[in-house]
Amino acid sequence: AKESGRNSYHMYSEILHHELNQRMELMKRLRHAVEHHKLTVFYQPKVDMHSRRIIGAEALVRWIDDDGSIIGPDKFIPIAEDTGLIIPISEFVLRSACKQLAVWHSLGFKDLNMAVNLSGKQLQSPDLVAQIMAIVNETGIPASHLELELTEQVFIDNIQSHTNFMHAVRERGISLAIDDFGIGYSSLSYLKHFPVTALKIDRSFVQDLPHDKDDATLTQTIINLAKSLDIGLVAEGVETEDQVEFLLDRDCIIGQGFLFSRPIPADEFTRLLDEYQGQ
Numbered sequence: 001a002k003e004s005g006r007n008s009y010h011m012y013s014e015i016l017h018h019e020l021n022q023r024m025e026l027m028k029r030l031r032h033a034v035e036h037h038k039l040t041v042f043y044q045p046k047v048d049m050h051s052r053r054i055i056g057a058e059a060l061v062r063w064i065d066d067d068g069s070i071i072g073p074d075k076f077i078p079i080a081e082d083t084g085l086i087i088p089i090s091e092f093v094l095r096s097a098c099k100q101l102a103v104w105h106s107l108g109f110k111d112l113n114m115a116v117n118l119s120g121k122q123l124q125s126p127d128l129v130a131q132i133m134a135i136v137n138e139t140g141i142p143a144s145h146l147e148l149e150l151t152e153q154v155f156i157d158n159i160q161s162h163t164n165f166m167h168a169v170r171e172r173g174i175s176l177a178i179d180d181f182g183i184g185y186s187s188l189s190y191l192k193h194f195p196v197t198a199l200k201i202d203r204s205f206v207q208d209l210p211h212d213k214d215d216a217t218l219t220q221t222i223i224n225l226a227k228s229l230d231i232g233l234v235a236e237g238v239e240t241e242d243q244v245e246f247l248l249d250r251d252c253i254i255g256q257g258f259l260f261s262r263p264i265p266a267d268e269f270t271r272l273l274d275e276y277q278g279q
């Protein structure tokens with residue numbers, strides 16, 4: 001038993017060592033990718049499920065590897081947050097998204113909104129509002145057509161400075177959505193304190209609709225909540241027409257998900273706009 005204990009210790013430390021090495025390697029490659037402009041932004045439509053028109057886009061970052069394969073943000077955003085690379089990455093995504101929105105507006109899709117994800121790490125920067133406004137002004141988009149998506153994770157620490165940030169953003173006309181709503185902490189109490197303009201129902205509630213009774217109840221509850229607070233609502237991860245029917249029956253009109261489109265490059269999104277809106 002002693003022997004096997006020592007062996008498993010060695011094995012454990014070897015695995016740990018291996019993981020650490022992999023992480024270091026990934027970190028180096030990510031830094032290189034950022035410096036050499038290997039990141040790009042994909043866009044996923046937000047759709048009015050009733051009229052099937054595209055009302056907005058969410059900007060989602062992608063890393064194009066040297067062999068052309070695409071690395072998703074779940075693989076590198078956590079490391080970007082730990083290393084501070086999240087700051088240049090976020091600035092790149094925000095600037096790309098605002099520039100792209102300006103292009104779509106100039107093509108005649110004037111009502112289109114753009115949503116960009118913010119990381120909690122960014123909120124630690126005291127001049128984030130100024131940085132955002134600089135990009136809004138530089139690209140000439142109306143602030144009213146920009147939405148920032150924050151997860152509940154962001155609300156855990158430093159409530160006061162985050163409240164200040166949110167009020168400052170709202171004063172400038174930018175919208176604020178709570179992402180992945182329902183899976184985080186203290187959801188209800190912060191809705192009272194924060195000037196939130198929309199909730200995004202987390203995909204995990206939507207995926208088993210309409211069959212799963214618990215999820216149906218929870219989704220209905222979130223819809224009621226948004227209605228009674230008079231804030232916007234988006235259902236994430238819509239993949240089936242049955243889900244659309246369930247959501248529309250309950251007055252949740254805006255949806256986002258693979259049923260309508262996966263996240264796609266900007267030029268493909270432009271073609272989708274041409275098709276859907278017929279302009």
Ligand code: C2E
Nearest residue numbers: 060061072073074093117118119237238239256257258263
């Ligand atoms: P999120 O903000 O919740 O983004 C939605 C994710 O759900 C996207 O994954 C999207 O591809 C996926 N999705 C959309 N519709 C469906 C569907 O119908 N079914 C399924 N199974 N999935 C669907 P993605 O692009 O891999 O992004 C993952 C997460 O990475 C995002 O989750 C967001 O938290 C983060 N992220 C992405 N881009 C950025 C960024 O520029 N900055 C920051 N801070 N985080 C980002």
Ligand code: CA
Nearest residue numbers: 058117149179
């Ligand atoms: Ca999001």
Ligand code: CA
Nearest residue numbers: 179180200236
């Ligand atoms: Ca989400």
Ligand code: CA
Nearest residue numbers: 208212214215
């Ligand atoms: Ca369930």
